[in-house]
Amino acid sequence: MLADFLEYDFLRYTFLTGLLIGIIAPLLGTFIVVRRLSLIADALSHVTLAGIAFGLFMDKKFALGLPPLYSGMGFSVLGSIFIEKLRGVYKAYQELAIPIILSGGVGLSVIFIALADGFNTELFNYLFGSVSAVSQTDLYTILGISVIIILVIGSFYKELVTLSFDEEHAVASGIHAKRIHLLFIVLTALVIAASIRVVGVLLVSALMTLPVAASMRIARGFKQMIIFSIVFGELAVIIGLITGYYFSIPPGGTIVVVSIIILLLAIGIKRFSHTPRKRRDPHGTE
Amino acid sequence: MEEPVVSMKDIHYAYETKNILHDIHFDIPQGAFMGMLGPNGGGKTTLIKLILGLLKPDHGSIHLFGQPIEKFRNWSKIGFVSQKANTFNKGFPATVYEVVSMGLTAKIGYLKLFTTKHKKKVLHAIDQVGMSHYAYENVGSLSGGQQQRVFIARSLVSDPELLILDEPTVGVDQENVQKFYSLLHQLNDEHNITLLLITHDTGTMTEHATDIVCLNTTLHFHGKPEEYKTLSNKDLSQFYGHPVNIVTHDH
Numbered sequence: 001m002l003a004d005f006l007e008y009d010f011l012r013y014t015f016l017t018g019l020l021i022g023i024i025a026p027l028l029g030t031f032i033v034v035r036r037l038s039l040i041a042d043a044l045s046h047v048t049l050a051g052i053a054f055g056l057f058m059d060k061k062f063a064l065g066l067p068p069l070y071s072g073m074g075f076s077v078l079g080s081i082f083i084e085k086l087r088g089v090y091k092a093y094q095e096l097a098i099p100i101i102l103s104g105g106v107g108l109s110v111i112f113i114a115l116a117d118g119f120n121t122e123l124f125n126y127l128f129g130s131v132s133a134v135s136q137t138d139l140y141t142i143l144g145i146s147v148i149i150i151l152v153i154g155s156f157y158k159e160l161v162t163l164s165f166d167e168e169h170a171v172a173s174g175i176h177a178k179r180i181h182l183l184f185i186v187l188t189a190l191v192i193a194a195s196i197r198v199v200g201v202l203l204v205s206a207l208m209t210l211p212v213a214a215s216m217r218i219a220r221g222f223k224q225m226i227i228f229s230i231v232f233g234e235l236a237v238i239i240g241l242i243t244g245y246y247f248s249i250p251p252g253g254t255i256v257v258v259s260i261i262i263l264l265l266a267i268g269i270k271r272f273s274h275t276p277r278k279r280r281d282p283h284g285t286e
Numbered sequence: 287m288e289e290p291v292v293s294m295k296d297i298h299y300a301y302e303t304k305n306i307l308h309d310i311h312f313d314i315p316q317g318a319f320m321g322m323l324g325p326n327g328g329g330k331t332t333l334i335k336l337i338l339g340l341l342k343p344d345h346g347s348i349h350l351f352g353q354p355i356e357k358f359r360n361w362s363k364i365g366f367v368s369q370k371a372n373t374f375n376k377g378f379p380a381t382v383y384e385v386v387s388m389g390l391t392a393k394i395g396y397l398k399l400f401t402t403k404h405k406k407k408v409l410h411a412i413d414q415v416g417m418s419h420y421a422y423e424n425v426g427s428l429s430g431g432q433q434q435r436v437f438i439a440r441s442l443v444s445d446p447e448l449l450i451l452d453e454p455t456v457g458v459d460q461e462n463v464q465k466f467y468s469l470l471h472q473l474n475d476e477h478n479i480t481l482l483l484i485t486h487d488t489g490t491m492t493e494h495a496t497d498i499v500c501l502n503t504t505l506h507f508h509g510k511p512e513e514y515k516t517l518s519n520k521d522l523s524q525f526y527g528h529p530v531n532i533v534t535h536d537h
Contacts, residue, residue, distance in 0.1 A: 165378055168340075
């Protein structure tokens with residue numbers, strides 16, 4: 001079944017891109033989930049859609065040749081910085097940033113789509129992903145983004161974990177929470193923009209959260225959770241891309257369905273293997 | 287005379303129009319085991335946040351280890367165990383080892399690696415609080431008393447000279463409260479760590495602390511436990527603003 005993916009260039013680019021986002025989406029997703037920011041990822045993906053619509057519009061009306069991947073990424077990064085500012089303004093209502101950004105993103109998308117005289121198939125590909133839309137340039141761009149993300153997460157791993165676990169304690173011990181938050185949200189925006197070609201705007205947050213939700217059920221410790229999340233993410237991407245291709249279904253749909261099956265299996269395995277046992281503490285606690 | 291670990295002079299702090307702290311003067315001497323008592327809303331947590339540099343006073347000066355707080359950078363000298371230890375996100379799948387490692391994050395600094403030397407320190411801190419058996423268990427699966435010890439280890443790992451504990455025994459059963467206090471004594475006596483402990487538990491506090499302060503917007507009492515015990519019920523009622531019964535929390 002893999003043969004076509006090796007034979008045709010466009011399929012190979014999609015496949016390699018899929019493997020890359022199968023690493024970076026769950027990697028970042030692990031932090032997004034534990035920091036309860038899943039909905040922010042969703043909001044950002046809609047801003048990315050606005051950026052893509054803007055790129056398509058500029059291309060169609062002015063033949064600017066602005067690659068939608070770049071305009072999407074630009075909007076997404078700006079949106080992420082805006083979210084951080086909003087969260088600072090509405091300290092007591094931090095979740096308010098989500099509907100503001102989400103509706104803003106959809107609103108702008110509709111305007112650009114209308115200005116570009118309506119829907120086209122290319123936009124449909126951006127909504128639900130496509131097995132054939134990744135160009136060689138896209139692949140190289142996404143490879144670059146992936147390298148940056150892995151390097152930055154690697155460099156700030158201990159700060160990110162410490163902040164995510166207990167922000168109050170982290171700040172009290174002298175970590176600069178604001179800078180790390182900003183860095184993190186910009187990374188999230190980059191991952192979303194990178195993932196959109198394959199999974200699509202509407203489903204990109206699923207690839208960041210579902211593998212993590214499954215991994216959370218069985219992992220012991222945070223590092224293990226990251227590793228399982230990536231394994232599940234890769235499985236979902238590989239199986240989803242191949243089945244999507246053979247059944248002519250946008251891969252966004254198949255990848256999400258595979259992720260949900262993995263999630264259900266993880267919950268089931270946990271149930272099955274869970275034998276109630278009381279921990280004994282040699283020091284008498286409990 | 288050694289420099290006090292914390293020195294607060296003429297501290298005022300208000301939230302909007304409400305006075306939280308008014309005219310606070312007090313020192314924490316080196317090696318003290320200071321207990322801080324006071325009603326809810328009396329400003330205890332605010333006072334801690336001021337010491338930790340999380341809030342700035344409207345007026346007055348704070349010195350930490352002899353240095354003005356504005357210039358103080360050596361935050362790893364101060365360990366902090368918050369109330370949050372009881373309410374932290376139990377779904378966060380971190381092992382005891384991982385949580386205690388987090389206590390070193392700020393001390394190691396940005397872009398520097400966690401080495402085997404740090405690993406040894408983490409394991410030592412876990413051992414100090416008697417949690418070695420659980421080093422690779424998820425923190426969320428431990429009991430309240432065990433979690434509390436893990437959070438103390440997280441503070442101990444950066445070798446603090448002052449350890450601040452904000453109502454650490456809430457939600458811990460009575461038997462473990464005793465164990466908890468003997469751990470505190472060990473840290474205070476053997477490791478010469480200065481302690482500031484906030485609690486509602488007046489009875490236990492007078493048994494263990496070397497110094498007691500009572501805070502309700504202003505400082506109502508600052509002295510030795512023996513002196514505190516001689517306070518009349520009338521004094522105490524005035525301080526709390528309502529009649530006082532000494533109650534222990536073991537729910």
